[in-house]
Amino acid sequence: MAFAASGSYLGRILSRHTVVARVASSSRAAVCSAYAHPSLIPATCRNATSSATLNKKGPATAKSTRKVTKPPPPPKKAASRTPPKKTTSPEMETALHAAETVPPIDHLAEKPSTKGTKKYDELSEEERVKEFERMLALSDMMPMVDPWGQDILDTLDVMIPYPVSYTTLSKDNYARIKANMSNKLKNFTALSTLTNLNAVPLVDLGSGSSLRAKLRETIKALDTQSTKPDSLLASFRQAALEFYQELNTAVATRNDKMIRKCTTFDYQNQCLELVKASRTKNPKGRYIWQLHRTVDPTQVVSLRVTEGYLEAKEPRFGNRLLIHALVKFDTEQSLEIYSDRGVALHTPAPEPNYMVDSAEKLENWRVPAVRRRVTEYLVLEKRGWVLGPWVFREQIWPTP
Known part of the structure; x- marks a missing residue:
């Protein structure tokens, strides 16, 4: 078989390397005849005729051919016992040490369970510092993850105003x-904090307001619970009602x-x-909810803000404030x-x-339901550093 003359993969490999093998005389002649010019014929092929001897007991062998032995495999390197050289900076080492107890990303993506979780007020000063260090370490190691975007376990101290009587003097009434x-x-x-940072919901106060305008806005901030159409939170109250619908x-x-x-x-x-229960009781049925009118104007009864974004760098969007508004x-x-x-x-x-609304004509097949007056106190949440809508966080009931 002529390896050099053939077009096979093995033939091309053998013709590229000067490997001398033990072959028969007929094969050697075929290999030598494959070269086009005598000068290109290797010396082993030119001397093949004179140096080869025929042996009936075995194939012909060349006297001038050196036996090529296969080199032994290289010895395996022993595993190094010395620790690898550290390639992290001292700052990263500090962050990794502080984040030893930080849960993995898959755990952070899950809904945190409130069972067995301490509230922020129940944590000691040392535990609060460690929790803050974990958040900073997480933000340093994974800049694409927003550690401040996780669920806030506690609602800010919003409250429903108590009904009071200014004509009765008692300890409970005074409290x-x-x-x-x-x-x-x-x-x-x-x-006032929202006004100074120009972060009033759905209101653009501008950065170059005059002193008189700022004084007017400060006076308006005195009555957060106002339901007047020109109050600072008038646009937010209207938007909150739309969110509610x-x-x-x-x-x-x-x-x-x-x-x-x-x-x-x-x-x-x-x-x-609620949705799961409705699917269980009436899986193929239909529910139609209608808001007919507002008995009393939508009102912000309690408003709280705090700095929720504690990263050293400024947020890419908005501000650092976390806003909780209790709306009636x-x-x-x-x-x-x-x-x-x-x-x-x-x-x-x-x-x-x-029961039929004047603005919408009722279909013939529909049966109007009884209208009921519903009073709810819902907490709306907004993170100033996140480009997202207001969301409903919690429902609060008045004290009996």
């Missing part, structure tokens, strides 16, 4: 009046994606549980429930003509 005054003072401080509509239509967009933390779990919704609404065959499962309204 309620004191708590309400403290709430108003904190509201003023929070709204979107959330209730999403729960009625079982829109899980919209619920996750409008809610966070425990309140999101509550809304998803006093509305009149109804809920219609139908089976998969269109049978009404709710209590029909005694006066159908009154």
Whole structure:
């Protein structure tokens, strides 16, 4: 078989390297005839005729051919016992040491459980410092991850104002009046902070305001609970009512994606549980929720801000503030429930003509439901460093 003359892969490899093998005389002649010029013929091939001897017992061998032995394999290197050279900086070593107890990314992406978790007020001073160091270490090691974007375990100290009587003198009444005054003072401080940073929701105060304009805005900040159309939080109150309608509509239509967009933390779990219960009881049915009117104007009864973004660098967007606003919704609404065959499962309204909204014409197949007055206190959350909407965080009930 002529390896050099053939076009096979093995032939090309052998012709590229001067490997001398033990072959038969006929094969050697074929190899020598494959070269085009005598000068290109190797010496072993030119002397093959004179030096080869025939042997009946075995194939012909060349006397001038040296036996090429296969080199022994290189010895295996022993594993080095010396530790590898460190390539991290001292700052990174400090961050890695501080982040030894930081949970993995998969754990951070999960919903944190509040069972067995200490609240911030229950942590000691040493535990608070360690928690802060973990957050800083995480932000240094993974700049693409926002450690400050995790769920806030505790709501800020928002409160529902107590009903008080200024004509009755008692210890409990005095404590309620004191708590309400403290709430108003904190509201003023929070709204003043937002005004100074030009971070009032849905309001652009501008950076070059005159002294008179700033004084006017400071006076408006004195009454955070105002429901006037020209108050600083008028646009936010209107937007909060729209968010409220979107959330209730999403729960009625079982829109899980919209619920996750409008809610966070425990309140999101509550809304998803309602949707799950409705699917269990009436899997193929239909729910229609309607907001007919607002009995009392939407009101911000408590407002708190704090610095939630503690990174040394400034946030890429917005500001460092975490805002919690407790909003009162006093509305009149109804809920219609139908089976998969269109049978009404709710209590029909005694006066159908009154229950029909004037703005929307009711379909012939629909059965108006009884309107009910619903008063809810919901906490809305906004992170100033995140480009995202306001979300509902928690529902608070008034003290009986």
